[in-house]
Amino acid sequence: xxxxxxxxxxxxxxxxxxxxxxxxxxxxxxxxxxxxxxxxxxxxxxxxxxxxxxxxxxxxxxxxxxxxxxxxxxxxxxxxxxxxxxxxxxxxx
Numbered sequence: 001x002x003x004x005x006x007x008x009x010x011x012x013x014x015x016x017x018x019x020x021x022x023x024x025x026x027x028x029x030x031x032x033x034x035x036x037x038x039x040x041x042x043x044x045x046x047x048x049x050x051x052x053x054x055x056x057x058x059x060x061x062x063x064x065x066x067x068x069x070x071x072x073x074x075x076x077x078x079x080x081x082x083x084x085x086x087x088x089x090x091x092x093x
Contacts, residue, residue: 003027008036015041015048023049025070029057038065055081062088 005028006014014021026034034050041048042065052061055071062068062085074081087093 008033008040011037012040015045022047023051023067025051025053027053029054031057031060031064034061034066035064059084059088059093063091063093 006024011024024037026037029052034052038050049068050066052058052066052069053071055069055073058069058071058081068085069081071081
């Protein structure tokens with residue numbers, strides 16, 4: 001949320017050229033950008049992890065293919081974010 005955004009060509013290059021870069025966390029809440037990142041990277045790096053850092057979009061991010069989130073609310077109410085994750089994975093929203 002407080003970091004400068006990284007453009008898609010740079011993210012694509014990092015994923016392609018640096019195997020030790022294993023994932024990315026994006027806190028912008030921009031579903032379209034997350035979808036573009038997943039579409040650009042997952043075909044060549046299926047194990048690459050995509051995380052959201054904003055709990056307000058956790059459910060929709062999971063629905064579009066995000067792997068999970070690193071959310072502050074998970075520290076206070078982990079059972080709630082865990083339940084959102086489980087329901088989203090089962091497509092029962």
